[in-house]
Amino acid sequence: MRVDIVTIFPTFFDVLGVSLIGKARDRGILDMHVHDLRDWTHDRHRTVDDTPYGGGAGMVMKPEPWGEALDDVLSDDAVLLVPSPAGELFSQPMARELADEKHLVFACGRYEGIDQRVVDHYSAGGRVRLVSLGDYVLNGGEVAAMAVIEAVSRLIPGVVGNPESLVEESHELGLLEYPSYTKPAEWRGLEVPPVLLSGNHGAIAAWRHEQSLERTRAHRPDLLTEPDPAA
Numbered sequence: 001m002r003v004d005i006v007t008i009f010p011t012f013f014d015v016l017g018v019s020l021i022g023k024a025r026d027r028g029i030l031d032m033h034v035h036d037l038r039d040w041t042h043d044r045h046r047t048v049d050d051t052p053y054g055g056g057a058g059m060v061m062k063p064e065p066w067g068e069a070l071d072d073v074l075s076d077d078a079v080l081l082v083p084s085p086a087g088e089l090f091s092q093p094m095a096r097e098l099a100d101e102k103h104l105v106f107a108c109g110r111y112e113g114i115d116q117r118v119v120d121h122y123s124a125g126g127r128v129r130l131v132s133l134g135d136y137v138l139n140g141g142e143v144a145a146m147a148v149i150e151a152v153s154r155l156i157p158g159v160v161g162n163p164e165s166l167v168e169e170s171h172e173l174g175l176l177e178y179p180s181y182t183k184p185a186e187w188r189g190l191e192v193p194p195v196l197l198s199g200n201h202g203a204i205a206a207w208r209h210e211q212s213l214e215r216t217r218a219h220r221p222d223l224l225t226e227p228d229p230a231a
């Protein structure tokens, strides 16, 4: 998979060279490129923003630099991902969909966002998805892009050491994950649940499923309600 990121803070993504993603990159599983949006400006101040039509606080990112940058970076195979508070909520199913793509391009906005005509222009020609991390406002798209890149790339064969660990994850089965333990068997007076030391794999699986249900009921009851077919 190829991943391109366009941002006014390209050094923000230096960390990607460190983690698992860095290893996948070195092994040629992931081909990642970061671009500075200002490379597509032509004025002395490398301007990327201006005041909003209709008034309002802050600045909006100009369409011209984005158009020139995305024309250079997009390919026919690409999905253009635009982090936005107004986007569809990112989820594990969406991560699985994106992991099958050949080319992801992230347009990371700043200020109060990107001129809407950029999304409109590219929506006409290809696949564009606005993606939200959740119902809170970040200062820009970079953190969201980083989260999406990590969630997607770890699903690509060869990126994560043990592919089995991808199966029993939170949200992979629609429930929150069960609690995990390792040595020592007793720590600060706290013991490991005896069933986990029993060697009875059936009982362990049943206990883990019950723990997942309990946690989901407590922290994410929304995951347990069936979607209303009439909705």
Ligand SMILES: Nc1cc(-c2ccc3ccn(Cc4ccc(CN5CCCCC5)cc4)c3c2)n[nH]1
Pocket (backbone or CB within 6 Å): 056, 083, 084, 085, 108, 109, 110, 111, 112, 113, 114, 131, 132, 133, 134, 135, 136, 137, 138, 139, 140, 141, 142, 144
């Ligand atoms: N899940 C999630 C993703 C983001 C995200 C993603 C991308 C960008 C680019 C810029 N920002 C900052 C920002 C966006 C919006 C506002 C409010 N809005 C402005 C226009 C008029 C109406 C009100 C304020 C600041 C971003 C924020 N935040 N949270």
